[in-house]
Amino acid sequence: MNEDKQLDILVITVHPDDAELGCGGTLAKQVAMGRKVGVVDLTRGELGTRGTPEIRKAEAENAAAILGLSVRENLGMRDGFFQNDEPHKLQVIHAIRKYRPEIIITNALHDRHPDHGRAGDLVNDAVFLAGLRKIETSEDGSSQAPHRPRLMLQLIQDNYIKPDIVVDISDYWEQKIEAIKAYRSQFFNESYQADEPETYISKPDFLEYIESRAREYGKYIGAKHGEGFTCRRLLGVDDLFVLK
Numbered sequence: 364m365n366e367d368k369q370l371d372i373l374v375i376t377v378h379p380d381d382a383e384l385g386c387g388g389t390l391a392k393q394v395a396m397g398r399k400v401g402v403v404d405l406t407r408g409e410l411g412t413r414g415t416p417e418i419r420k421a422e423a424e425n426a427a428a429i430l431g432l433s434v435r436e437n438l439g440m441r442d443g444f445f446q447n448d449e450p451h452k453l454q455v456i457h458a459i460r461k462y463r464p465e466i467i468i469t470n471a472l473h474d475r476h477p478d479h480g481r482a483g484d485l486v487n488d489a490v491f492l493a494g495l496r497k498i499e500t501s502e503d504g505s506s507q508a509p510h511r512p513r514l515m516l517q518l519i520q521d522n523y524i525k526p527d528i529v530v531d532i533s534d535y536w537e538q539k540i541e542a543i544k545a546y547r548s549q550f551f552n553e554s555y556q557a558d559e560p561e562t563y564i565s566k567p568d569f570l571e572y573i574e575s576r577a578r579e580y581g582k583y584i585g586a587k588h589g590e591g592f593t594c595r596r597l598l599g600v601d602d603l604f605v606l607k
Contacts, residue, residue: 369462370434371393371398375403376403376468377482378408378478380546380549381520382402383430385470385520387430387543389530392532394432395535400431401464403458405485406438407437407442445478460493468517469518470486470520472524474520515594528592529592533586533587536574543573
């Protein structure tokens, strides 16, 4: 994966596997359309009950290959204890300016896991600040130019949130599931043998829940599977006939 190329879409989410669960189908679809897509994980997910940071790193790399990502990076923030403060904002600003995406996708605004909403706020603030030229950051000894993406969307994760937009991922559902299952330590996998407790997401019915949500969102747009997103601003289109 080449980390020097500008991206069309950058997902900045807090835990490895958040992107796959929340928007894996959308990412696969955009890659198939020829767009450059990347994921930056804020933490290594080291507080997770199952697996280790090393295992999750390898799983994230496998999932990235399945989705065809151009970039997979981890900022190494402290899982569970990162803050929406200046040092963490600067890390995210650096990533935004490094990859200069048109669209950013981040965590849900509020969710069962407290890291999700906090990460969403952190990234939202950093997106605005990344466009201010008086905030200085550098890459390889050179100053980074300001950059503000034109659109930012939030995932819908565990908690139900009414989406502002739904993407038809029917043709990419199996690829999304394959990417999720790349996280063998986290989700149900009969071949994963480890002396670790079962968790909410490692139970077999968790993936059934993920599909139920996708089918529900898909139903509203006349598709088999859909992924929903929210936006903090009003969305607009220039052609009514692109809407389903």
